[in-house]
Amino acid sequence: xxxxxxxxxxxxxxxxxxxxxxxxxxxxxxxxxxxxxxxxQFALTFAxxxxxxxxxxxxxxxxxxxxxxxxRRIDSGVYSDVTVIQPDGQYIKIAQTRAMAEEVYSHPRxxxxxxxxxxxxxxxxxxxANSLLKTLEEPPATSTITLxxxxxxxxxxxxxxxAQRLNFTALSVAEMEKYxxxxxxxxxxxxxxxxxxxxxxxGQATAFxxxxxxxxxxxxxxxxxxxxxxxxxxxxxxxxxxxxxKEREDFEKQLDLMASLLRDLFMLATGRNDDSIINIDVADxxxxxxxxxxxxxxxxxxxxxxxxxxxxxxxxxxxxATEAALLAIGGSSR
Ligand SMILES: [Zn+2]
Numbered sequence: 001x002x003x004x005x006x007x008x009x010x011x012x013x014x015x016x017x018x019x020x021x022x023x024x025x026x027x028x029x030x031x032x033x034x035x036x037x038x039x040x041q042f043a044l045t046f047a048x049x050x051x052x053x054x055x056x057x058x059x060x061x062x063x064x065x066x067x068x069x070x071x072r073r074i075d076s077g078v079y080s081d082v083t084v085i086q087p088d089g090q091y092i093k094i095a096q097t098r099a100m101a102e103e104v105y106s107h108p109r110x111x112x113x114x115x116x117x118x119x120x121x122x123x124x125x126x127x128x129a130n131s132l133l134k135t136l137e138e139p140p141a142t143s144t145i146t147l148x149x150x151x152x153x154x155x156x157x158x159x160x161x162x163a164q165r166l167n168f169t170a171l172s173v174a175e176m177e178k179y180x181x182x183x184x185x186x187x188x189x190x191x192x193x194x195x196x197x198x199x200x201x202x203g204q205a206t207a208f209x210x211x212x213x214x215x216x217x218x219x220x221x222x223x224x225x226x227x228x229x230x231x232x233x234x235x236x237x238x239x240x241x242x243x244x245x246k247e248r249e250d251f252e253k254q255l256d257l258m259a260s261l262l263r264d265l266f267m268l269a270t271g272r273n274d275d276s277i278i279n280i281d282v283a284d285x286x287x288x289x290x291x292x293x294x295x296x297x298x299x300x301x302x303x304x305x306x307x308x309x310x311x312x313x314x315x316x317x318x319x320x321a322t323e324a325a326l327l328a329i330g331g332s333s334r
Contacts, residue, residue, distance in 0.1 A: 003045055003063045007179035008171035008200075009038060015166055016046050020060040025050055025113060028136050028145045030121070030160065032152035033168025036203025039148045040084075042168070043117045047082045048074045050144070051111035060112075070111060081111040087123045094128040101135045104143045114143045121147035122154035129156050136162045170200030173275040180205060189281040196278040197260075213257075220258055221285065224265075227301075227329050228293050236326045244319025251318055259305060265290040266298050304329050 003013050012031070019025050025046070031039040048064030048071045055061035064071045073079040083103065085096055100116055108114045118124075124132060136159065139145060147163065149155060171179065176195035179202060180186075190210055197213065198204040223239045243254055264279050268290035277283060290298070308325040312318060 001041055001045060002066050003049070005182070006038060006041060006045060007182075007202075008175045009033075009042065009168050012042060012166045012168055016042065017049075017062055020046075020049055020062055023060060025060065025144055026139065026141045028139060028147070028163040030147045030149065030152060030155070030163045030165040031168055032149055032165055034170055034201060035150050036198075036201030036205075037168050037170050038202055039168050040117065040119060041202075043115070043146045043148060044074060044082070046146070047113075047115035047117070047144075050113045050115070051079070051081060079111070080109045081114045082117070083115070084117045084119060086119045091123050091125045092118065092120070092128050093125055094131055097124070097128040097131045097135070101131060104135050104145070105140055108142055112142075116143065116145045118145070118147045121149045122151040124155075129159060133158055133162075171202065172200060176200055176202070176205065193279065193281045196275070196280060216254065216257060217261070217279065217282070220254065220261060221282070221289075223326075224258075224261065224293075225289060227326065228289055233327070237323060240323040240326050241319060244317075244322045246318075248318070252312075255305065255309060255312075259302075261286070262298065262302050262305060265293065266295070266302070269293070269295045269298055301329050 003017060006013065019027070029043075031043060033039055045064050048066070049055075049061045051070050051074070052061040052064050053068035053070050054065040064074075066072070066075070070079060074082050077084070083100070085092060085100060088096060103114070104116060106114075118132075133156065136145065147155065147159070152160070152165065173195050176198070177191055180191045180194060184206070193213075194205050194208060194210060198208055219242070223236075226235055226239070243251060246254060260278050264277050264283075264286055267273075267277055268283070268287050273283060273287070277286075279286060293301070304325050308321055311321045311325075
């Protein structure tokens with residue numbers, strides 16, 4: 001994807017294009033920001049623009065053309081002057097940074113500039129980080145090293161001090177909607193939901209299963225509607241049983257989803273109905289529920305959910321804890 005097509009992180013885009021325009025691309029860069037906001041894509045586009053065949057001999061291209069064989073091969077991950085290094089297992093190991101160090105000092109094989117993109121750079125093992133540090137002391141003009149990380153503070157101070165840092169942020173709802181509409185066309189209600197539920201992280205949006213999400217959400221909304229009525233103890237216990245039987249990780253996901261629904265209900269109860277509502281596609285169903293429950297009870301529910309979460313942290317039986325929480329919530333309505 002070219003800079004023109006990349007959405008969000010405008011400031012980082014401008015900095016990279018300025019480096020290309022000035023021909024000063026041999027610096028070491030740190031791309032810092034949450035997972036899934038496009039750091040890797042920006043690093044690849046930078047590498048494409050620097051090697052794009054459509055550029056003149058004297059200047060780098062301001063953007064990748066995405067059509068020449070170099071751009072296409074970088075996109076496919078088969079261009080010999082662009083290397084992406086990822087953790088081997090849990091860490092980036094010294095063998096990997098040593099192998100990279102040898103490559104950094106050799107001339108580009110086919111293009112103008114070599115690029116080494118270190119993904120999850122905060123997973124450098126200590127000895128690997130020290131070996132990388134030596135490479136960063138005198139990088140040759142024909143190599144650019146980019147470290148991608150969601151935890152920049154976990155990088156050695158000495159590495160940070162040798163690099164230029166670009167901060168990446170999650171996309172706004174409007175940016176996400178634009179990006180999804182252009183690249184993954186689908187019904188507007190799907191795009192609206194996906195843009196919100198993934199919290200501005202493109203990487204998450206492409207792998208997100210909306211139908212599973214909607215199915216799980218439907219079950220939880222039904223449960224909340226039941227709680228709002230404050231009756232039918234039997235069905236509440238059934239619901240607790242259903243939730244309690246889930247595997248721990250799955251169960252925690254359901255609690256996250258429940259928290260996001262409660263948050264939406266809270267917003268709707270205060271009269272807000274804008275981009276801050278995540279489950280915007282079911283706002284019609286949530287609004288009457290929010291009105292029925294009211295602010296005071298919603299606050300109580302949020303508190304009970306927090307209690308449930310901290311109980312689970314100390315490993316109480318999930319089903320028992322959930323029963324207690326749901327009954328307390330159901331009881332609080334009377
Ligand atoms: Zn090109």
